Amino acid sequence: MNDIVFDPKSLPRHARIRNGLRADYDRDAVHAVLDAGMVGHVGFISEDRPMVIPMAYGRDGETIYIHGASAARIVKALPEGAPVTMTVTIIDGLVVARSAFHNSVNYRSVVVHGRARPVTELQEAETALAVITDHLLPGRWAESRKMTEKELKATGIVAIEVEHAAAKHRAGPPVDDKDDLDLPIWSGVVPVMTAVGVPLADSTTRPEVRVPASLTASRRKFL
Structure with a gap:
């Protein structure tokens, strides 16, 4: 596990959150958002251009794994030590105020800053792919056919070794101006929920094959 500094006083400016009231530098808070998220948006520099690509990911301690085809841009553009930023955001509600100025969103998010490391060792590669697979479908790696050579x-597998990470969040009702509170305009929160539906087998799955435990486990992540 990397020795990550979560103390905001020790973070470089690029890793600090401007609004301290919504910032959370606690390790467990950061991990909770990363573990609950579904997609990470990975930012990097390729051909002197900023690039951001949505990726499936998995966390193992303070290492985040992503993967793609060996020839994929993101794999080829992330050599050893390349700087990487990854963000994960979960929307919990639309905050509807009486004034459009005060409309907002209830959310949980994390920004990770780290360095890339191509994964070339076979055992770590298999571990990384299991971590990524089981992030959304807990236990699915063990249910699946073993990958061939x-x-x-x-x-292509890239490890992002986390150097700095911070969580940010908002919760609660809108904050309207005091003078607007008596206006006959609806104000409140519209919850936004992520849910996993009933599994739909494909046409080649034999009728006697039961729904695997990993799909049930996946649904529990969003309850």
């Missing part, structure tokens, strides 16, 4: 060679 050809499949592993065709998959």
Whole structure:
């Protein structure tokens, strides 16, 4: 596990959150958002251009794994030590105020700053792919057919070694101006929920094959 500094006083300016009232530098708070999120938006520099690509990911301690085809831009553009930023955001509600100026969103988010490390060792590669697979479908790696050597060679895996991370969040009702409180305008919160639906087997799945435990586990993540 990396020795990550979560003390805001010790963070560089690029890793600090401007609004301290919504900032949370607690390690557990950061991990909770990363573990609950579904997609990470990974930012990096490629051909002197800023790039941001949505990626499936998985966390193992203070290391985040992402993967793609070996020839994918994000894999080729992240050599050893390349700077990387990844954000994860979960929307919990639309905050509807009497004034459009005070409309907002209830959310949980994390910004991670780190360095890339290509994963080349076979055992770590398999571990990384299991972590990514089980992030959304807990236990699915063990249920799946073992990857072939050809499949592993065709998959590029990058570890993001976290250097700094911070969580940010908002919760609660709108904050309207005092003079607006008596206006006959609706104000409140519209909850936004992520849910996993009933699994739909494809046409080639035999009728006697039962729904695996990983799909049930996945649904529990969003209850």
